Amino acid sequence: MTAEPGREHLCGLRDGTVLGGLMWECEHPGGLVVIRTPYDAEQHEPIARSWNARGYHCLVQDVRGRYRSTGDWSPYTSEGGDGAQVLARLSSEYPGLPLVLFGASYAAHTALEAARGAAFASAAPVAAVITLVPALGPAETAWDADGAPWITHRIGWWHEHGRHRRSLPPLPTAELDRRTAQAREQGFVEAARNWDWAPAALADWRRLWSAERVDLSARYGHLDTPLLVISGDDDFFDHDARRLARAWSAPVHFASGPWGHRLVGGVTDEALRSRITSAGGLSHIIDPWLRAQGMPGTAAAWTGVLASAAASRTRSLLDPVSGAWCHERTSP
Incomplete structure (x- = not known):
């Protein structure tokens, strides 16, 4: 049955x-x-x-x-x-x-x-x-207990789950690594401007990294x-x-x-x-x-x-x- x-x-x-x-x-x-x-x-x-x-x-x-x-x-x-x-x-x-x-x-x-x-x-x-x-x-999701950023994990989660009504497929490993390198070189917020995210998603991403x-x-x-x-x-x-x-x-x-x-x-x-x-x-x-x-x-x-x-x-x-x-x- x-x-x-x-x-x-x-x-x-x-x-x-x-x-x-x-x-x-x-x-x-x-x-x-x-x-x-x-x-x-x-x-x-x-x-x-x-x-x-x-x-x-x-x-x-x-x-x-x-x-x-x-x-x-x-x-x-x-x-x-x-x-x-x-x-x-x-x-x-x-x-x-x-x-x-x-x-x-x-x-x-x-x-x-x-x-x-x-x-x-x-x-x-x-x-x-x-x-x-x-x-x-x-x-708590952006930084570890010692203050180091979980940048790769956060880029992956926000790409997949943080921006749309339905979740997207995960980023390919090479693209996730590329975006991680961009974020480390340019800054977490500045790098995201190159990822084709909507303004509301960029605002949420900025809030993530400035939160207490x-x-x-x-x-x-x-x-x-x-x-x-x-x-x-x-x-x-x-x-x-x-x-x-x-x-x-x-x-x-x-x-x-x-x-x-x-x-x-x-x-x-x-x-x-x-x-x-x-x-x-x-x-x-x-x-x-x-x-x-x-x-x-x-x-x-x-x-x-x-x-x-x-x-x-x-x-x-x-x-x-x-x-x-x-x-x-x-x-x-």
Whole structure:
């Protein structure tokens, strides 16, 4: 039997923008997971169905200006206000269902911003936030922790995802190398004038390189929503994921292991991948953590570290050699 496709979901905003997405529903849901993405809602069907299997409805929504959603696409500018309005709409459509915000990379940013926007607007309460390898803001994606630019990575991402309603094919390696050399010789902004980018895209590119790092305590420290942060030892955003966990004042659980930005799917060492799988992978963290928050999930002995009211910060680390998880409480 062919599985039913996701149902079209439209959310009109106060400024006339219509955000489009796909809703995958399950029988007897215990919650509703919201994923807001610039990478095409339809491509997220496998993860949406995995949430259905856990007992959650799942909405995957294209952000403003991307794929099914109207408006202008400008990375890192609209996610707080847009997300808050989406949550208010969902709360009225699915009354009583806990809302869980979930996302990886840019979608982790949308999850955090929706939680912040909802709190600021006194909109629908958020039951939990789960962020994986979070890309927290323009500056965090442009510069490493030591202040060196990620110029090749940024040129590639903005060419492919940052300028149009739909993503473009990646730049050929030779062209990406040529543009990187141009940027180093002429300056990041000046070089882009030779790349046939529209004025709006050039303005966003200029903003990327002039942005300040996010003050995470000021931006998110007032939120009272439980947070799960999943990073990777080899992820280029690991430093910022740890900053986020330290800045969060509500209960936060940090988890990491021997993978990079593509998480377990990017591990190419077959022996290491086998050890990670044998340890339960990320489901070993996500499902019991959700259960500990009172939502559908799987019971596990390790969540005893979450039980103490004083344990607002806890962590789980996967040892790459032994393939064993270590769960512990940590200091503020």
